[in-house]
Structure formats: structure tokens, C-alpha cells
Amino acid sequence: MEDQKKRILLVEDDPNFGTVLKDYLMMNDYEVTHAKNGMEGFEKFKKDDFDLCILDVMMPYKDGFTLAKEIREKNTDVPIIFLTAKTMKEDVLRGYKVGADDYLNKPFDSEVLLMKIKAIIQRKATETISDSKQFEFKIGGFDLNSKLRFLRFNGGEPVKLSPKENELLRLLALHENDLMPRELALTKIWRDDNYFTSRSMDVYIAKLRKYLKLDEKVEILNIHGEGFRLVINT
Template sequence: MAQTYRIFMVEDDRNFGTVMKAYLEINGFLVDWIKDGLQAYKRFTENDYDICILDVMLPNTDGFSIAREIKENSPETPIIFLTAKVMKEDVIEGYSTGADDYITKPFDSEILICKLNAILNRHMRDQEVETKEEYKINEASFNPVLRVVQYKNDEYKLSPKEANLLLLLCQSENKVLPRETALKQVWGETGYFTTRSMDVYITKLRKYLRDVPGVEIINIHGSGYQLRTTNPV
């Protein structure tokens, strides 16, 4: 089954945003459309996204600031600017934020889809180069490239953050994974809200592994978490 990608789109023009969202969804993408630039980064942290499409001209803020915030805390997330700002200095600033492309309006919608797919495919290949291993968690298996946990006839598709967190736990199996290490590597920052978010993700991972004999994820008070595996009797 083909991969379904989730797009984080920031666009304050309601007419253009409505058309863009519908067009992207017709082409098989899932789209979360954010109209308020000031709330953009907060909304970004509430989900896992495969790519961002950002307008530049937004009320009370701008797309460059949003891009920098995203890249600072989630550097692996691809970004495309889709904007009416065509000046050379704007294009340069857009790329300086770490964006993968800068597309000016008006544009060819079919070319946009081609660029989205090219960036996403390249991004997925880069991830596969970094990690190709499969981890055994007693009788379960975890494929960090496909982001899949499998146990007997059950198969769970993990979000990017869930997979990254489980990968860190597997790499430190039966050892303590420091909370700060996980927060910085998966979320890019430490803080109250990211800590609470990680607790939610740990609960999800426990649910995926709850039926696997001899496997548990333990909260080490004041330190972090431990993926503990023991030989089931």
C-alpha cells in the first residue's frame, strides 16, 4: 500500500487555502491547514508531519520565522515556501531558513505535486540510509524504516515520533534512556510541554507492546525510561 503523507500547511488566505487543501487531498495527501501564523508552531508540535507548506506573508508573523522555529526543533522536516513574495532577497532568506524549495505564485499545481513527491521520496531514502536494522523485542519485531511493530498477527504503524522514540529505547535496551536525551533527539527541545507530550507517546508504545511476554517500558523516576526485556517463563 502506498505511503500516505501528512502535510502541515500554513496559509491565511481562506479562498486559496480551501482550493489548495482540496487539491492536495485529491492527490492523496492528508492536510492540516493552519490559518493563524501565531499558532502555527504550537499546532505543528501536536502532530507528526512529513512536510510543511508555508506562506510567507501572514498577519502578526511571517513564514520565515515559523520555518526557523520548525527547523530548530525538527531539522529533518522538509519545508516548501509557497508565496507571492518574488524578490531575490526573499528567495534567499527562504532558502537560508533551511527550506527545500521556494515556489512563487502563480504556479503550476502539477509541478507542485511533482516537487512534493520528489522531496518526500528523497527524504525517505535518506532516512533508510541512516537506519536499516530490524530490532527484536522478545517475540515482537520493530522495523524503524517502515515504522512498524509486529507481534504475531498484530501490526502497528507508528508515527515518526513514536518510531524515533522506540528506536532510542531499543538502542538502550535494558538500560536507562535519559529523559533529556529522548526529548532533544525526538522533539529537539526540553520543557514542560514536550515532557508531557513524551509521556503520551510512551503510553502509546506500551499499548503496542502490552501483549508481548517479558516486555515492559518502565519509568525510572527522576531519570528517564527503560525498555526492559526478560525471558518469559
């Protein structure tokens, strides 16, 4: 764990700054992949597993936020740090909406960046240990493959799940027989917590219940005001 270098995806269009930053990070024992724009960034992201993404906000073609959204669709967990040119409140707020872990105003202090990187990677490490590699679940008679987004009952024809259906079921499965708090799903999947996202989530619960009806041993229970519980009756 500690003996392996952490991998950082750095997406920064300014060639000078980008190279300097890359070298600096590498000097500090990170393995850095440098992409020069949003497109390239996404390509590289898909090809590899990273422990952290550092995205410049202001980039031609595809800005950091758009890129972040795409990244989040593939992976809800990777930490993201934004580099914003100025202290723009909207930027910061927008960043949090797409699930940023932190942001830094340029020009920033390199030591501070290092601290943040360390703090964030460590935090995720403790949080994620068992989570991140789990994409296949057995749920009663069902098999959920949440990487390919399908659900199969008793080895029959798999049903395709939409991204939200998939994420929600995965989150429930991760907490099998235990409470999956409403808030957790809302912040992790919807990245927002208000009346409408909450109702939207209820709609998805209904959809999932419909899929799961095939196995009467499997059900999603509600715990009023707290969240849901995926139980498998024996």
C-alpha cells in the same frame, strides 16, 4: 510505507486560496492539515508528525520564516516548501538559510507543486528511514535522550544539554565509530558554513568532550580537515 497517506501541514492565511489548495492536495491523496496563521501552524505542528510543511511567507503576526525557524528548532528534518508571493531574491535566500527544501512563486502551477511534493517526500524518505525516529542513544556508559535533551551517566543524575549540544551529540551518535563530516553538522545544525560557524562548532565539540570525560572509553576524535568521530573503545 507507500500505503500510508503522506501528511502535509499547510499554513496559508488567504482563506480562499488555502481551501482550494487543501482540496487539491487532498484529491491527490495527501492528508492535509490547514492552519490559517503562523501561531496556529506551530500549534498544529507540535501536535502531529508531518511529512512536509508548506508555508506561506507573507502572513500576519508570524511570517513563514519565523514559523520555519520555530519548526526547525523542534525538528531538523521535516521538508519545508515556501510559497512566496513574488520572485524576491532575499526571500529565496532567507528561505534557504532556515533550511527550506524548495520554494514556489505565486501564482504557481499546481502540477509543478505536486511534482515537487512528490520529489521531496521521496527524497526524504530514502534519506531518513532510520534517522528520524531515533532519539535515544547508548554511548558507552551514557544514555542520551535527544528528545528531552539530557545525558545520563551510569543511571545517575541526568545533565541537561542545550539545543546545539544535543543536536551535535546526536549527529555524532548517529555516526558512531564512523566519520561525521564537519560539513554535515554545519549544514544540518548551523545551516550555514563559514569560518565562524565552524569555530562555533569546535567550541561545542570541546563542551561535549567535557561531558563525555566521565567515561574514559568514550572519546571524540578529530579527522583533520574532514570531521569528527565518536568512538567507543571496548
